[in-house]
Amino acid sequence: MSQDTPYIFDATAADFDQSVIQNSFHKPVLVDFWAEWCAPCKALMPLLKHVAESYQGELLLAKVDCEAEQDIVARFGIRSLPTVVLFKDGQPVDGFAGAQPESAIRAMLEPHVQAPPPAEADPFEQAQALFAEGQFAQAEAILQTLLTTDNSNAGALILYARCLAERGELNEAQTVLDAVKSDEHKASLAGAKAQLTFLRQAANLPDAADLKSRLAQNADDDEATYQLAVQQLARQQYDAALDALLKLFVRNRGYEGGLPHKTLLQVFDLLGNDHPLVTTYRRKLFAALY
Known part of the structure; x- marks a missing residue:
């Protein structure tokens, strides 16, 4: 009996009673009657394997090559391929002929097969x-x-x-x-270090309310713009902070030795390349640079 996995195997006339009939007293056994020349059989087989594996041992799958196993074909009166029969407690209890979608196969199995144990959350x-x-x-x-x-x-x-x-x-x-x-984990490490940097900087800066008051009087106050962006970063208000940093970069890219550009890149590290804000602001920064 050649095995694909512990739950999936070939069944022959020599071992059918043991591998299918006797096994079905312990676990339901799905028997796939197939042949090499049968295209629908070849389409169905990977689907049956996937379904069997998803039951994690609660369902066995036996494959019968009908060209090689004419005795089994005659014994069960198999007339068309593919034919799939479910055995339980030594008896055929359900089945179908022809290729079927996964949903139909699972619906047929549901009354007979115990659901697999839920996967433990990581x-x-x-x-x-x-x-x-x-x-x-x-x-x-x-x-x-x-x-x-x-x-x-x-x-x-x-x-x-x-x-x-x-x-x-x-x-x-x-x-x-x-x-x-x-x-x-270079990217996430860089992001975590960036977060620490912003939190440390924010602790030594004026309150956000004071900075907003300064900007209300002078919207072009570069220092207040930058410091408020850091306060927003420390509070995870990333959209507002990125917008302010980009505007400051466009207005005065040389501020404090290129600090707006450097900080934008730190935020990109913090959020990660897949974050939608990073995608948007990378594009905007590229447009501003070139």
């Missing part, structure tokens, strides 16, 4: 989702648990540092980031 992905929703304390709690079992997980360390930064533990966050040695 804790790092959970933490990422919570962080994106602004639930920093919950994300931090998951990351702490994750890091107790794997304290070299660079992605988790970087996100943990960002959680610390969000609650003002800037020095602790810096220590965590300094411990990340992996080259695999």
Whole structure:
């Protein structure tokens, strides 16, 4: 019996009673009657394999090559190909002839096959989702648990540092980031360091309300424009900050040795290349540069 996976195998006349009939007392067995010359059979087979694998062992798939196994064909009166028969407790209980869509196959199986166990959620992905929703304390709690079992997980360390930064533990966050040695997460590491930079800068700047008051009196106040953008970055008001930095760059690209351009690039690192704001403002910055 040659095996594709533990759940998928070829069945022959010599082992059919064991591999299909006896096995079906433990787990339902789907039998695919096929032949090399049958094009619909070849189209259906990958779909049956995909469905069987999705049940993670709760369903077995036996393949019968009808050209080689005429005895089995005669035994079950198979008249057309492909024919698929579901065996349970030693008996055929359901089936179909001809190619079928995945939805129809699953609907046929549903009353007979136990659903696969739900996949456990990846804790790092959970933490990422919570962080994106602004639930920093919950994300931090998951990351702490994750890091107790794997304290070299660079992605988790970087996100943990960002959680610390969000609650003002800037020095602790810096220590965590300094411990990340992996080259695999360069962009997210650069982004986390940029966030720390903005939070540190914002702590030493005038309040946002004071800066807005200055800009109300003089919209071209470069220092107030830049400092308010940093305050907005520290508060994750990225759209407003990017808009202000780009306008400052267009108005005075040499401000403080090219600080608007440098800061725009830091924000791009912080948000990541896939962020829609980064796509938009990279294009705008390119247009302003050239």
